[in-house]
Amino acid sequence: MFIMFGWVKERKEVGQALTCHCYRCQRTRMWEHWKETEWVSFFTIKTIPFLSKSYLVCSACREPIAVDRARSRFIGSVASEQRLAAFLDEHQLARKTPVQRSYLLAQREQNQPRE
Numbered sequence: 001m002f003i004m005f006g007w008v009k010e011r012k013e014v015g016q017a018l019t020c021h022c023y024r025c026q027r028t029r030m031w032e033h034w035k036e037t038e039w040v041s042f043f044t045i046k047t048i049p050f051l052s053k054s055y056l057v058c059s060a061c062r063e064p065i066a067v068d069r070a071r072s073r074f075i076g077s078v079a080s081e082q083r084l085a086a087f088l089d090e091h092q093l094a095r096k097t098p099v100q101r102s103y104l105l106a107q108r109e110q111n112q113p114r115e
């Protein structure tokens with residue numbers, strides 16, 4: 001018997017997640033919630049959802065930031081917006097040197113003073 005199976009990756013926008021600062025754009029942006037699902041397919045038909053990942057994507061520069069399952073449950077909840085914004089801050093600044101960090105934070109302060 002001949003069986004054809006494979007993998008299909010599907011990405012789709014779930015909706016708007018939150019509005020907060022993007023250090024790449026250096027301004028406040030809308031962040032979108034995207035979901036990526038990997039399917040096992042038989043004869044090119046998606047059959048079993050195998051892996052599912054959530055991403056927050058900046059609506060302007062399209063930088064995707066992977067969000068773990070625990071955090072992804074809070075996307076869209078107004079009460080958790082600050083926590084997600086803090087997570088994005090931390091993630092976007094994580095790979096910066098201390099000098100880059102303080103430059104970006106100073107730029108942010110200059111462009112839009114925190115409320």
Ligand SMILES: [Zn+2]
Pocket residue numbers: 022023024025026029058059060061062063
């Ligand atoms: Zn951006």
